[in-house]
Amino acid sequence: MSSLFRSLPSVDACLRALEERFPSTAHAVLRESCRAVLETLREDIRAGLVKDASELTVEAVLPRLCSAVEKSTRPRLRRVLNGAGVVVHTNLGRSVLAKKAQEAVRVAASGYSNLEFDLETGERGSRISLVEELLTTLTGAEAALVVNNNAAAVLLMLDTLCKGGEVILSRGQLVEIGGSFRIPDVMERSGAALKEVGTTNRTHLADYEKALSENTRAVLWVHPSNYRIIGFHSSVPPAELAAFAHAHGLPLLEDLGSGSLLDFSQWGLHDEPTVPEVLKAGTDVVTFSGDKVLGGPQAGIIVGRKEYVDRMKRNQLLRALRCDKLTLAALEATLSLYLDKETALREVPTVRRMTMSADLLHARAETLRALLEKELGPLAGCSLKSDFSRVGGGAFPEQGMPTTLIAIKPAGISAAQLKKRLLRTDPPLIGRLEDPYFQLDPRTLEEEDFPDAVRVLKQALCDNR
Ligand SMILES: *Cc1c(COP(=O)(O)O)cnc(C)c1O
Numbered sequence: 001m002s003s004l005f006r007s008l009p010s011v012d013a014c015l016r017a018l019e020e021r022f023p024s025t026a027h028a029v030l031r032e033s034c035r036a037v038l039e040t041l042r043e044d045i046r047a048g049l050v051k052d053a054s055e056l057t058v059e060a061v062l063p064r065l066c067s068a069v070e071k072s073t074r075p076r077l078r079r080v081l082n083g084a085g086v087v088v089h090t091n092l093g094r095s096v097l098a099k100k101a102q103e104a105v106r107v108a109a110s111g112y113s114n115l116e117f118d119l120e121t122g123e124r125g126s127r128i129s130l131v132e133e134l135l136t137t138l139t140g141a142e143a144a145l146v147v148n149n150n151a152a153a154v155l156l157m158l159d160t161l162c163k164g165g166e167v168i169l170s171r172g173q174l175v176e177i178g179g180s181f182r183i184p185d186v187m188e189r190s191g192a193a194l195k196e197v198g199t200t201n202r203t204h205l206a207d208y209e210k211a212l213s214e215n216t217r218a219v220l221w222v223h224p225s226n227y228r229i230i231g232f233h234s235s236v237p238p239a240e241l242a243a244f245a246h247a248h249g250l251p252l253l254e255d256l257g258s259g260s261l262l263d264f265s266q267w268g269l270h271d272e273p274t275v276p277e278v279l280k281a282g283t284d285v286v287t288f289s290g291d292k293v294l295g296g297p298q299a300g301i302i303v304g305r306k307e308y309v310d311r312m313k314r315n316q317l318l319r320a321l322r323c324d325k326l327t328l329a330a331l332e333a334t335l336s337l338y339l340d341k342e343t344a345l346r347e348v349p350t351v352r353r354m355t356m357s358a359d360l361l362h363a364r365a366e367t368l369r370a371l372l373e374k375e376l377g378p379l380a381g382c383s384l385k386s387d388f389s390r391v392g393g394g395a396f397p398e399q400g401m402p403t404t405l406i407a408i409k410p411a412g413i414s415a416a417q418l419k420k421r422l423l424r425t426d427p428p429l430i431g432r433l434e435d436p437y438f439q440l441d442p443r444t445l446e447e448e449d450f451p452d453a454v455r456v457l458k459q460a461l462c463d464n465r
Pocket of ligand 1 (some may be wrong): 095149150151152177181194222223224225226255256257258288289290299300
C-alpha cells in the first residue's frame, strides 16, 4: 500500500496536465481540483480500491481531474425538477415566473431601461412608480411600495410607523416563520416595543384595550403562516380591530404573509382573505410576499393608506431595502397578468398549479406512468395513488389539494437510495419518500419536464455504485 502512495502523481504534474486542457481557467480552480482528486485517490488506496500503480499515472487520473474542474466551474444554482408537489417550495425557489415575466427580466437585463427615468418629463423618476399604479388598481389601496422581501416590508413598516413606541400584538400571533423570521425579533430591530396581549389561544378586544397607552403607535395583526391554533380559541376579527384602532387614532397594520389577489375558495382552498378584502375590512397597511401565492419574484409588497405609505417612502431605510430592476420587471409583468382574472389563472404558474383539476392531474400522472413503464421496464414498478399536494409558503397550511401521485418502487435498491441518487443527477429530481415508494406529484412537473424526469430516473436506477 505504501508503494501505491508513493506512486501518486505530484500536484505539479497534475497541474501541468490541466493547464494544457484548460489554458484560461483560473489557477486556483485547477490547483483545488488537483488537491481534491489526489485526496480521493488516497482514500481509494486506503480502502483497497486501487490495485496497481498503473491506475495512478497522470494519464490514468486525467479524466477525474477534468471532471473535477468541470464540476467546480459549473453554476451552483441549477435547475431542479420539483416532483414533491409543493407549489411554493421555499427551498426550491418558491414561485416559477410566468413566461411574460421571464421575458420582462430578459429585456431589463439586456439593455438600459427607464428604471429611474421619467419618459414624460425627461427627468429623474421613481422606480416604485413602475408598479405602484398596478398595485393600487389591483388591491384598491390608496398607495403602494415594493421592497426586497416581506421581511423587509415588515421591518420598514414598523421602523417608519412605530419606532420608539409600542405595538400591540396578540400572543396568538407571536410566531416564527420558516427561515427564522420571528416577529418579536424583527420588531426589536425596528426599534418598536412589543406589547403582547391575550393568551396563546384567546385574545379579546378588552385585552387590546388594557394595553393602550400614550406610547402606543399601532395595532399589529400577523398572519400565523403555517401555524394554526385549533380547538378552544378566539381572536378579534380584523374589522372589529380596525374600528378599535381607528377609534384611538391608531393604524391597524397587517403582515399578511402569502397575500393573494384571487379568492381560491372555488378550488377548495378556504379561509385566506385576499389583499383587497383585508384592506376593505379597514386594515391601514398590509404587507405580503411577491413570490408566494402571488407567483412573482421575491419582493415585499406594501399597500395601504397614502399617509402611511408616503412616510415609508421617505424613510432612509428604503434605500437599503429597495429591489432591483430585474425584480421590478418581473413583478410588473406578473401583476399585469392579474388585470384579467382568466389570464392570471392560465399564465401565472403558481396560480395555475393551485387550480389544476383532479382530472387533469390524473391524466398527467397516467401519461408519466406510461412513459416510465416503457422506459424503465423491470428497473421499477410504477403505480398511481390518490393523495394531496400542498400550496406551501405558509398558505393554506392544512388544506391539501387532491392529486394523483406516480409511486415508483425500485427493483434492487431502496426508495431512500433512489431518492439520494436523484440528488446527483442532472437535473436533480426531488420527490416524496414513502417507503417502499419514491413518489412524484405531477402538479409541480410540467409535461415538458417528463423526458428529463424519465431520463434521470433511468440513470439513477441503472447506476450501480
Ligand atoms: C413568509 C412570511 C414572511 C416572510 O416573507 P419573505 O417574503 O420570505 O421575507 C413574513 N411573514 C409571514 C406571515 C409570512 O408568511
